[in-house]
Amino acid sequence: MDRRRFLAGGVASAVVAGLRIPRNASVPFLPPTSPRPSGFDLVAVKGGEPDVMFREGINALGGIRAFVRKGQKVVVKPNIGWDVSPERAGNTNPKLIREIVRQCKDAGAREVTVLDHTCDSWQRCYRTSGIESAAKDAGAVVAPAHSEGYFHEVAVPGGKSLHTAKEHEAILDADVFINVPVLKSHGSTRLTVSMKNMMGNVWDRQYWHANDLHQCIADFATYRKPTLNVVDAYAVMKDNGPRGVSTDDVVLMKAQLLTTDCVTADTAAAKLFGVNPNDVRHIVLASEQKVGRMDLDALSIKRISL
Amino acid sequence: MRHLRRLRLWVAGIVFAGACAAFLLPENLAGGALLKIIGTIQFFPALVRQLAVPAAISLAFMALVLFTLLGGRVYCSTLCPLGIYQDMVIWLRRRLERRVRYRYRPPMYGWLYGILAFAGIAGLSGSLLALNVLEPFANFGRVMTDVVAPSLSAVSNAAAFLLSRMGIYAIVHVPLGNIEIFAVAGALLFLLMITVLSYREGRIFCNLLCPTGAVLSLLSRVSVFRLSIVESSCKGCGICERACKANCINNATKKIDWSACIGCYDCATVCPTDGVRFVSRFAARDIGEVAVQRERRQVLGVIAGSALLGGTMPARSERDTSRVPDYETNRRTAISPPGSVNRERFSDLCIACHACVNACPAKVITPALTEYGWTGIFQARMDYGANYCTFDCVACGSVCPTGAIQPITMPEKHLLQIGTATFVKADCVVETKKTDCGACSEHCPTKAVRMVPYGRLFIPEVRSEYCVGCGACEHSCPTKPRKAIYVVAKAQHGRALPPPREQPVRSFDSNQEFPF
Numbered sequence: 001m002d003r004r005r006f007l008a009g010g011v012a013s014a015v016v017a018g019l020r021i022p023r024n025a026s027v028p029f030l031p032p033t034s035p036r037p038s039g040f041d042l043v044a045v046k047g048g049e050p051d052v053m054f055r056e057g058i059n060a061l062g063g064i065r066a067f068v069r070k071g072q073k074v075v076v077k078p079n080i081g082w083d084v085s086p087e088r089a090g091n092t093n094p095k096l097i098r099e100i101v102r103q104c105k106d107a108g109a110r111e112v113t114v115l116d117h118t119c120d121s122w123q124r125c126y127r128t129s130g131i132e133s134a135a136k137d138a139g140a141v142v143a144p145a146h147s148e149g150y151f152h153e154v155a156v157p158g159g160k161s162l163h164t165a166k167e168h169e170a171i172l173d174a175d176v177f178i179n180v181p182v183l184k185s186h187g188s189t190r191l192t193v194s195m196k197n198m199m200g201n202v203w204d205r206q207y208w209h210a211n212d213l214h215q216c217i218a219d220f221a222t223y224r225k226p227t228l229n230v231v232d233a234y235a236v237m238k239d240n241g242p243r244g245v246s247t248d249d250v251v252l253m254k255a256q257l258l259t260t261d262c263v264t265a266d267t268a269a270a271k272l273f274g275v276n277p278n279d280v281r282h283i284v285l286a287s288e289q290k291v292g293r294m295d296l297d298a299l300s301i302k303r304i305s306l
Numbered sequence: 307m308r309h310l311r312r313l314r315l316w317v318a319g320i321v322f323a324g325a326c327a328a329f330l331l332p333e334n335l336a337g338g339a340l341l342k343i344i345g346t347i348q349f350f351p352a353l354v355r356q357l358a359v360p361a362a363i364s365l366a367f368m369a370l371v372l373f374t375l376l377g378g379r380v381y382c383s384t385l386c387p388l389g390i391y392q393d394m395v396i397w398l399r400r401r402l403e404r405r406v407r408y409r410y411r412p413p414m415y416g417w418l419y420g421i422l423a424f425a426g427i428a429g430l431s432g433s434l435l436a437l438n439v440l441e442p443f444a445n446f447g448r449v450m451t452d453v454v455a456p457s458l459s460a461v462s463n464a465a466a467f468l469l470s471r472m473g474i475y476a477i478v479h480v481p482l483g484n485i486e487i488f489a490v491a492g493a494l495l496f497l498l499m500i501t502v503l504s505y506r507e508g509r510i511f512c513n514l515l516c517p518t519g520a521v522l523s524l525l526s527r528v529s530v531f532r533l534s535i536v537e538s539s540c541k542g543c544g545i546c547e548r549a550c551k552a553n554c555i556n557n558a559t560k561k562i563d564w565s566a567c568i569g570c571y572d573c574a575t576v577c578p579t580d581g582v583r584f585v586s587r588f589a590a591r592d593i594g595e596v597a598v599q600r601e602r603r604q605v606l607g608v609i610a611g612s613a614l615l616g617g618t619m620p621a622r623s624e625r626d627t628s629r630v631p632d633y634e635t636n637r638r639t640a641i642s643p644p645g646s647v648n649r650e651r652f653s654d655l656c657i658a659c660h661a662c663v664n665a666c667p668a669k670v671i672t673p674a675l676t677e678y679g680w681t682g683i684f685q686a687r688m689d690y691g692a693n694y695c696t697f698d699c700v701a702c703g704s705v706c707p708t709g710a711i712q713p714i715t716m717p718e719k720h721l722l723q724i725g726t727a728t729f730v731k732a733d734c735v736v737e738t739k740k741t742d743c744g745a746c747s748e749h750c751p752t753k754a755v756r757m758v759p760y761g762r763l764f765i766p767e768v769r770s771e772y773c774v775g776c777g778a779c780e781h782s783c784p785t786k787p788r789k790a791i792y793v794v795a796k797a798q799h800g801r802a803l804p805p806p807r808e809q810p811v812r813s814f815d816s817n818q819e820f821p822f
Contacts, residue, residue, distance in 0.1 A: 047816040083698060111473070119749055119782070121668050121696055128698075147479035149467055169470065187757035188744025188764045205745075210784035212741040238810030240753045248807040254816040271821040274813025281742075296822045303820050 029177045029227045030072070032260060037062030041299035042268060043258040048306035050234045051099035053256040057230075058103065060302045061258050067228050070108030072175040076100050076140065077226075079182045079197050080116035080131050082243050083124040089235035089250045090243055092182040094130035096232050096256075100178060101138035113170045115143040116200040119243075122146035143170045151203035158222030158289060161215040165223070166203035179226035179262065183233040183269045185241030185249075189213060190280045191273055192242050193266040194229040195221045195291075218285035221262055225291065229265040231257040233272055263292025264299065271296075307574035307583070314383055314571060318390045321347075325387040329450035330458065333665040333701050341661050345707025348443040349381050350518045351657060354708040358655050371525065377584070378526040378533070382512055382519060382568035388442035389512060389568065392504035396551050399505050411553040413513050413566040415523075416605045420612035422520035427616030432650075433681040436616070438658040440515050443707070445496050447659035448684065452493040452673070455664065456482050481669060484692045489660075489673035489684060508551035513566045523565040531584045532564040533574065539581035546573035546582055630728050633788040640677035640687040641725050641775065641795040644695065645703035645711040648798040649678070655710035658684035662702035662711055668693045670777065671702055686711075688724070690777030690793060695724075697751040697776060720752075723800040725775030725793040727755055729768045733790035736765040746779030746791045752805045755779045755791065766791060771803045 043060045045053040058064050068074055078092035086094055097114065104112045114135040118125040122144065126132035132142050144150065151166035171177060181197035189196060195217050199205050208216035233255040240249045255272055259265045263286045270277040277283050277294060287294040325344045331337035345351055352367035373380050382389045400406050425436035438444050459480040466477040503511050512519040526532075535546070537560060544557040550573055554566035562573075562582075574582040631639065643662060646652035663671045663686055672689035674682055686702075688695060697720065703713040714722065727746075735743040742763050747755045754772035757764035766779075768791070775793045783789040814821065 044820050044822075046820070083696065121693075124667065124696065124698075141473075141475065143475050144470075144478040147481060149463075149479055150470060170473070173473070186744070187747040188742040206782070206784035209743045209745040209782075210735050210739070210786075212739070213743055214741070238813070239808065240756075242748055243751060245751070245753050245805045246807055249810060251810055251812050251815070253814050255814065255820075268820075268822050272814045274811070301820075301822065305816075 028224050030069075030175050031227065032062070032066045036260075036300075037066035038302070039300060040302040041259060041261065041293075042264050042296070043302045043304065044255065044268065045258070045304040045306065046253075046255045048254065050093040050096035050232060050256065052306065053234070053254075053304075054096055054099050054103075054230065054258075056304050056306065057256055057258040060304060061228075064103040064107045067178070068104050068107040068109050068176050071110045072108075073173060074104045074109045074112045074176040074178065075171050075174040076104065076112060076114050076135070076178045076180060077171070077197065077201065078114065078116060078129075078131055078180045079184075079192070079200065080125050080129050081119045081200065083120035083128050084244065085128055086130050087235070087247055087250070088244050089182060089184070089237045090241075091125070091129040091131060092180050092232050093234050094134035096230070096234070097131050097180060098134040098138045100180060100230065101135050101140040104176075104178070105139045109176075112138075112140040113143050113174070114140045115145045115168060115170055117145040117168065117203065117205070118200070141170075143168070145200070148203050154223070156219055156223045159216075159219035160289075161212045162208065162219035165201075165220060167201050168203075171201050176227045177224070179229045181229070181231055182237075183231055183253075183273060184237040184244075185239055185273070187241065189217070189282060190275055191266070191270055193231055193269040194226070194262040195266055195282060195286060198226075198262075214281040214285060217282040218289055218291065221286045221291045222289050225260070226262060227260065229257075229259055229262050231265050231269050233257065233269060236273065238273075261292035263287050263294055264296070267294045267296055307571055307580070311571040311575045314569070317384045318393070321385055322387055322390040322394075325446065326450065326454075329447065329661075329664050330455055333667050333705075338665050338701055338705055341665055341705040341707075344387070345443075345659070345661055345705065347385055348707055349385070349522065350437075350441050350443060351659070351707035353521065354655055354657060354710075358709050374522050374525040375529055377531050377569070378529045378564060378567055379519070379522045379569045381522055382509075383570045386442050386518070387446040388500065389509070391446070392500065392509055392511065393551075393570065395501055395504040396508060407548040408508055408550050408553055410547050410550075410556040410558075413554060413563050415565075416608035417514050418516075418520045418523060419605065420608040421515060422517050423609045424612035424616035425517050427613045429616075431617055432654060434654065434657060434685075435681040435683065437517055438656075438684060440517050441657050441659075442516055442518055444657045444659040444684075445493075445500070447661055447664070448489065448493040448673075449497045451660035451664040452485065452489045453497060456485050456490070484663060484666070484669040484672040484689060486673045486675070488675055492684065508553060509568050510553070512568055513552060513554070519568075526567070527565045529564070529587065531586055533562055533567055533571075533582055534564075534585040535560045535562060536581050536583055536585070539579045539583075541579055541581070543578070545576050545578065549573055549576045630794060633730070633733075633792050636728075636792055636794055637691070638677060639795055640674050640682070640685075641690075641777075641793060642799075643671055643686055643688060643702045643711050644719060644722050644724050644799070645700070645706070645714045646724075646799070647712065649795065650797070652710050653678045653682050653685060655708050656682075656685040657708055657710075658686070659707060660684070660686070661705045661707060662686050665701045665705045667699060667701060668696045670695050688777060688793075690780040694749070694777040694781040695775075697774075697778075721774070721802045721804060723774055723796060723802045725777075725795045726770040726773045727768045727775070727779050727791055728794050729755075729766050729791045730788070731765070731790075733785050733788050734765065735785060735790070736760060736763050738785075743784065745782040745784055749778035749782045751776060751778060752802065754802070754805075772805050774802050 082090040084090040328340035
């Protein structure tokens with residue numbers, strides 16, 4: 001009896017020892033080698049394919065090695081919310097994800113994980129979006145995020161409406177977080193860009209919806225800022241977002257924004273979209289909560305035309 | 307005869323493995339295709355299919371009937387997954403116990419046909435309850451869907467949990483969202499009953515309670531060939547009687563109750579003198595159902611009585627649909643799956659085999675408790691608490707074996723209206739908290755639910771002509787305990803208008819300068 005209990009205890013502790021203990025969530029993601037490795041606050045690229053624009057943009061920002069160092073764990077977080085094909089532009093462009101993953105691997109990342117807590121059925125979203133196969137091709141781990149068990153509670157000390165959230169364990173475990181939203185229209189928040197994209201990092205989105213959505217989006221952005229934001233504005237859903245109804249909702253903009261500041265990213269994206277950033281409440285709130293800067297005129301911007 | 311038995315074992319093995327795989331493999335990984343094949347060759351679903359659309363001749367049904375008219379209840383030991391399961395239990399008993407001996411038991415045709423008459427008449431008058439509780443494929447499907455599959459998922463989920471902590475996602479968590487406790491309990495109870503019964507009494511279920519067995523038993527009465535004891539070869543050793551798990555061989559009278567014979571051919575294989583053979587009915591007039599001759603009047607009486615009783619089974623109770631029900635009332639009314647045409651037709655044809663519950667990738671199809679009335683227990687309904695219907699999916703109709711859910715094409719599905727959304731402004735976050743939300747509109751695949759300006763906020767507006775009733779809005783609505791937007795069933799499914807297509811306003815293209 002005693003021996004059996006001893007053995008059971010041994011097995012249990014062995015299992016526990018093997019478990020990954022999520023990193024302390026209050027530790028910020030690693031910033032770039034220097035806050036502005038290239039001297040630019042924002043790089044805006046236009047006129048190329050998504051992967052080409054990323055290559056040009058990241059070079060202007062100091063190269064991928066300014067953000068990803070050897071042996072690090074990287075999470076690349078696209079928008080994979082919907083069971084729609086790439087031409088519907090409901091999800092981040094798979095070519096862009098492939099290129100980002102490839103560059104992270106080239107920079108020596110130990111592990112690159114791609115995930116999103118999807119809205120439609122997750123396996124269909126991952127497949128139909130083309131992101132699963134593109135990411136795997138480039139060597140990423142495509143992690144599931146459809147079940148509460150993958151998420152762990154973290155505190156959001158700077159939050160006004162959102163005080164805790166359950167974040168995905170791969171993100172909790174990451175050194176570097178690259179946020180890759182797609183620019184889209186949104187019925188209630190006007191736009192969905194980089195801060196809104198981080199709703200896919202957490203489990204309980206309904207709480208955000210029920211408790212001042214704009215405030216919750218801004219609150220979560222106060223918690224940990226992405227290492228880098230890459231806004232995919234290649235094909236942009238102008239109407240009926242965020243899911244869209246048909247390809248008629250989509251216009252080709254062939255643009256991309258790269259910045260470490262998610263507020264700057266969303267402000268510039270709003271202008272591309274033709275919406276006054278001051279009319280998008282979560283951008284204003286995040287700026288007021290000192291998450292980042294909206295004053296594009298005062299920033300150093302590199303504009304690249306291909 | 308040895309070869310025939312071997313053939314039977316091979317076919318049964320393949321069918322059983324196929325049936326298990328059909329219910330255990332994911333829908334897109336052969337599970338759906340196998341469900342379709344297995345469901346097509348099942349007798350009772352084929353019968354329902356044939357009765358539902360008499361003009362469309364079901365080849366599978368014709369083949370099954372012809373087989374039975376030729377050689378008796380071949381189905382029961384080769385194609386019926388529940389029959390094969392019982393044979394496996396019986397095989398296990400023979401391995402565990404040294405001497406397993408069966409004895410002749412006069413078949414209880416009164417019960418068998420009485421139950422069929424009761425269930426059949428009730429079925430025709432609008433309640434499949436009795437059939438659904440007893441039909442073998444339905445029970446097999448429910449056991450697999452509600453007991454076996456979730457049990458395996460629970461094990462794999464535990465593994466998925468441990469692996470995920472090590473950063474390995476080779477096994478992923480399988481949500482058990484549409485598992486209902488009463489359905490699990492019902493299936494478990496049946497599994498226990500059939501296991502104990504077959505272990506102790508052989509194939510008694512098939513000759514006492516099974517409605518499929520009853521129909522096939524009636525058909526086999528006029529079959530061309532029948533297993534018979536050939537008197538000239540028989541030494542009366544009784545080894546065949548002891549081997550007969552259907553208890554239908556009487557060594558004393560050297561008769562086989564052919565309409566109770568489930569066609570396993572064990573008797574013919576064990577007979578040392580080849581005394582059990584297939585004999586044409588025209589060559590053997592004297593071989594027959596002694597028991598029935600004796601009890602015919604009594605049996606007929608029971609059947610007639612049961613049939614009358616069956617007529618008194620209540621059909622579905624119809625709810626008043628003249629006004630929009632509140633959320634709680636609405637949750638108690640079934641929305642039938644896409645392809646079921648209308649709710650009454652569906653409830654008349656669904657044998658509750660849970661093939662659709664099993665195949666549904668979104669796990670939105672759920673066993674009903676009383677949503678179709680209490681006689682519709684276990685039938686399939688849409689549960690928007692569990693999830694919402696995937697816009698680009700037609701899995702349920704492609705696996706339904708009875709045609710209760712008809713196969714539909716993707717373009718048909720995109721405009722199929724199984725219900726329409728109802729918005730209750732007084733319960734909406736935008737109204738109660740004066741903050742933006744829009745979860746419903748976000749998820750709407752046709753933008754039937756769109757956000758319109760409401761002061762400085764945006765509030766949902768439902769355009770029901772574009773609504774397909776998928777439940778995305780209801781499922782994602784964050785209000786508790788009542789959802790502020792929910793789908794009200796359309797008893798008769800309809801057609802939505804295609805969403806309007808408008809060219810969007812261009813704000814920027816790559817030939818312009820950046821607006822910052």
